[in-house]
Structure formats: C-alpha cells, structure tokens
Amino acid sequence: MFGFGQLIDVLKKSHKTIVLTDGTDARILEASSRLLASNFLKPILIGKEDRIYEVAEESGFNIRGASIIDPDNFEDIDKMVEQFMELRKSKGVTEEEARKILKGNNYFGTMLVKMGYADCLLGGASYTTADTVRPALQLIKTKPGSHIVGSCFILVRPGATGANEVLAMGDCSININPNEDELVEIAEETIRCAKLFGIDPKVAFLSYSTDGSGKGEAVDKMRNAARKTKERNPDVPIDGEMQFDAAVSPHVAQKKFPTSQVAGNANTFIFPDINAGNIGYKIAQRMGNFDAYGPILLGLNSPINDLSRGCTATEVYSMAIITAAFACGI
Numbered sequence: 001m002f003g004f005g006q007l008i009d010v011l012k013k014s015h016k017t018i019v020l021t022d023g024t025d026a027r028i029l030e031a032s033s034r035l036l037a038s039n040f041l042k043p044i045l046i047g048k049e050d051r052i053y054e055v056a057e058e059s060g061f062n063i064r065g066a067s068i069i070d071p072d073n074f075e076d077i078d079k080m081v082e083q084f085m086e087l088r089k090s091k092g093v094t095e096e097e098a099r100k101i102l103k104g105n106n107y108f109g110t111m112l113v114k115m116g117y118a119d120c121l122l123g124g125a126s127y128t129t130a131d132t133v134r135p136a137l138q139l140i141k142t143k144p145g146s147h148i149v150g151s152c153f154i155l156v157r158p159g160a161t162g163a164n165e166v167l168a169m170g171d172c173s174i175n176i177n178p179n180e181d182e183l184v185e186i187a188e189e190t191i192r193c194a195k196l197f198g199i200d201p202k203v204a205f206l207s208y209s210t211d212g213s214g215k216g217e218a219v220d221k222m223r224n225a226a227r228k229t230k231e232r233n234p235d236v237p238i239d240g241e242m243q244f245d246a247a248v249s250p251h252v253a254q255k256k257f258p259t260s261q262v263a264g265n266a267n268t269f270i271f272p273d274i275n276a277g278n279i280g281y282k283i284a285q286r287m288g289n290f291d292a293y294g295p296i297l298l299g300l301n302s303p304i305n306d307l308s309r310g311c312t313a314t315e316v317y318s319m320a321i322i323t324a325a326f327a328c329g330i
C-alpha cells in the first residue's frame with residue numbers, strides 16, 4: 001500500500017539531509033518550512049542567504065534552522081574544484097572552467113552529494129530536466145550493475161474500494177529513444193521501484209500493436225524487450241507488445257490478447273520512447289486525476305531527483321520525502 005507514513009517512519013530514524021538547488025523559489029521555501037517543522041529531514045538550500053531569507057519573508061514561510069550554502073562563499077570550494085577536475089579529467093576540464101561550472105547551483109549541489117556533505121538532491125523547480133539531471137549523469141554515475149539512468153513515475157489516486165490505485169510508468173523523462181536492452185534495464189528498475197511502493201507488478205510493454213497485430217521496428221523492439229525481461233525475471237508477470245486498451249481493459253484483453261496473464265490487469269507500464277511516456281503519464285495526471293510522483297531517477301549511485309517546473313509546494317515536499325527515503329535504501 002502506498003503511504004508516505006512508512007517513508008516518514010524510515011526517515012525519522014535516519015537523520016538525512018537533502019540539497020534543494022532552487023533556494024530562492026517560494027515553493028521550495030514552503031516545502032522547506034514544512035520539513036523543518038516536522039523535523040525528520042534537513043533541507044540544505046543553495047543560494048545567497050540574504051536573498052533566500054528575503055523571499056521566505058515575502059512569502060511568509062519560516063525557514064529558521066535550514067542550512068544555506070552559497071556557492072560563491074563555500075569554505076571547501078578548493079577541495080570541490082579539485083575533486084570535480086579529477087572526476088572530469090577525461091574531458092580535460094581546466095581549473096578555471098571547473099570554478100565557473102561550480103558556480104551553477106545544479107553542479108554545485110550535485111558535488112555536495114558526491115562529496116558526502118548531503119545524502120541526496122532534489123532540483124528542477126526552476127531548471128529544465130536536462131540541466132538538473134546532466135550533473136548527476138556526469139558526476140554521480142550509474143550504480144554497479146546499471147548501464148543507464150532511467151526513470152519512472154508512481155501514479156496514485158483513490159480507488160473505488162477505498163484503497164489507493166497505484167501504478168508505475170517508465171521511462172517518461174530521461175532516455176529519448178531507448179533500445180531493446182535499455183528497455184530491459186528500464187523495466188527491471190521500474191519493477192523494483194513499483195515494489196517499493198507496494199505494487200505487485202504486472203508489466204505491459206506498450207505499443208500501437210497487440211501480440212503481432214501491427215508491424216514495424218518499434219513493434220519488434222517492444223516485443224523483444226518484453227521477451228528478454230521475461231526471461232530474466234521469470235517470477236514477474238510480463239507481456240508485450242500490447243496496446244494500452246489491451247493492457248488495462250479485461251474486455252479488450254479477452255479479444256486482443258487472451259493468452260496473456262498481464263493484459264487486462266497491467267499496473268506497470270513500459271513505454272517505447274520518451275514521447276509516448278511523457279505524454280502518457282501527463283494524460284493520467286491531468287485527465288485521470290492521478291497524483292504523479294516523479295520522475296524518480298533509477299540506476300544512480302545516490303538519489304537525485306527532478307521536479308517539474310510546474311510543481312506545487314506539496315509535490316516538492318512529497319518528492320523530498322521519496323528522494324530521501326531512497327537514500328535510506330528503501
């Protein structure tokens with residue numbers, strides 16, 4: 001069952017810190033004031049202290065007790081520049097370039113996590129996904145066993161029986177046109193994430209074709225990726241390729257894919273590319289009344305997550321909790 005209560009219980013025992021890169025954004029300050037008041041996760045705001053307090057006062061949020069770090073006045077900046085140059089030495093980054101890059105909140109905040117000054121990072125309220133995620137790809141890197149960073153969304157809405165309806169969708173945000181093997185990795189990480197949120201995954205590889213009804217490279221890609229994922233994860237119901245109606249409607253599934261265990265009951269959806277994924281989760285969110293949590297980045301060495309620029313303070317607060325819970329190894 002999806003519930004923030006369990007994640008908060010984990011955080012209460014672990015005293016984690018989270019970098020929030022958009023330190024002067026009122027939504028970040030509202031979420032920070034809530035985190036500070038509840039005292040289970042410590043925010044580290046990036047930006048100029050005077051400006052952050054000014055915005056907090058103007059917006060009426062109490063952020064007393066928050067750590068604030070200004071990249072222009074960071075006492076360990078020389079150490080950070082040295083480590084950054086070491087990490088990017090294959091790219092031939094000069095000291096001057098490193099100092100300039102580290103003035104940017106995203107690179108600076110990511111280095112705070114890399115160097116152990118913080119446990120995790122949440123950014124993107126005022127930056128694009130690419131600007132938020134690129135430093136993580138370059139500096140935090142993939143964890144052992146992972147070859148790519150992918151992402152998923154967890155979608156939640158109240159169900160008819162009172163229990164929440166919880167779905168997982170990947171990859172809606174990072175890999176623009178993943179190949180077969182990348183889709184297998186995205187699916188396996190999405191399955192892992194789905195389980196963490198209480199989903200018993202039934203995984204549909206989505207397409208414009210169901211079980212060979214349509215032809216094309218994109219159809220083959222989804223069918224082959226489904227087969228490979230199934231071979232590697234025999235205990236999880238996985239099927240594809242299939243259309244979305246066959247994935248979720250038992251009636252359509254009966255007609256289009258009667259042999260499938262997943263069709264009609266899918267709750268974990270793997271999209272063929274970022275166009276389909278990004279449009280798909282936003283339709284569920286805006287027209288299906290699901291709350292969307294994510295993108296949750298998968299496969300990184302430390303949790304770094306990205307907000308939508310249209311996020312609300314409540315979404316910032318929720319994503320901060322999810323991000324920090326991953327730092328506790330949930």
Ligand SMILES: CC(C)(COP(=O)(O)OP(=O)(O)OC[C@H]1O[C@@H](n2cnc3c(N)ncnc32)[C@H](O)[C@@H]1OP(=O)(O)O)[C@@H](O)C(=O)NCCC(=O)NCCS
Pocket residue numbers: 129130131133134137138142147148149150172173174175176274278295
């Ligand atoms: C994620 C993204 C920003 C990476 O693009 P990029 O920075 O141009 O990528 P590059 O090819 O220059 O790679 C930069 C680094 O990241 C690494 N990288 C890129 N994609 C990666 C992935 N999926 N997994 C792991 N590492 C990745 C590269 O290996 C490279 O590392 P290096 O610099 O150490 O050699 C890009 O794929 C993208 O824009 N995705 C879509 C984001 C988006 O707009 N989403 C929609 C809104 S939610």
